[in-house]
Amino acid sequence: MLRTSVTGITFPNPVILASGIRDETGHSMVRMAQFGAGGVVTKSVGPVPRPGNDLPALVEVEGGMLNSMGLPNPGVDHYGEEVEVAKGAGVPIIGSVFGPDTDGFVAVAEKMASYGVDAIELNLSCPNAQGTAISFGQDPDAVKQVTSAVKAKVDIPVWVKLTPMVVNIVDIGKAAVEAGADAIVATNTLMGMTIDVWSQKPVLANTTGGLSGPALKPVALRCVWQLASSPDITVPIIGVGGITDWKDAVEFFLAGASLVSVGTAVYYEGPEVFGKINEGLQDYLDRKGCESIDQIIGKGMVE
């Protein structure tokens, strides 16, 4: 049986849609659920409308893609109707939010929660307008501050999504857990770039972008494994990064993830990817004589 419960939320299966892919509108989220997504994470929404970065903002590279979308979104005040439509999907809806500073995060999270989402996901891979050029997610103090401020104001689970671009991901995860995070999501993209040799210019208008897809998988898997291996990480982990088929998903469960998210593979494989991964997972559990996904979580850890 693929049905599972994470942070008190029941998912019909453990394969959900990652933030930012085919989730701009309520209707696109409903469509992903119809194709078998066990839950959907909304596009990250901020306090005000943002057009996003100049084009091209998406390019294929070896093993995946680079995106420099720049968090385009309609602003949280205009997002209520999308959540309302998305709720018709009948699967849990996770509202992804970001802000320029702690107060901004709190205001957006409160508004998103008021729309009736099942949990909030904090996208900490955005620049911290309060401090230096580094993102919130690279600074344990900022992670702690934002997480505890949001936890104090919303009464639904708060998931904290981490960037892999840190020296020690466990330190960052620990800061989130200490601040009351209900789950850790690992990971967001890795920064990369590509140059067109004929124009001799970067392909992305923004020069750099986030690497996602299969090339990210070993890095994200290592992050999940490190987090799951730490006695300080006492909350569930949601694995994301390059999951394309059921075997990738199984690797993440074995490394200690309780749920997985799929993003880039939806571009490559279409929304059918959710059904295919779920079929493969069920077959794997049957062959291994397991009745639920819980029986394989963390099984790949060194005893």
Ligand SMILES: Cc1cc2nc3c(=O)[nH]c(=O)nc-3n(C[C@H](O)[C@H](O)[C@H](O)COP(=O)(O)O)c2cc1C
């Ligand atoms: C086009 C694109 C847009 C994304 N937008 C967001 C976003 O708005 N918020 C966020 O937290 N992550 C965003 N991500 C990151 C994904 O949610 C995910 O963490 C990452 O792509 C790794 O998973 P994948 O390899 O399955 O895509 C985006 C990724 C892509 C490719």
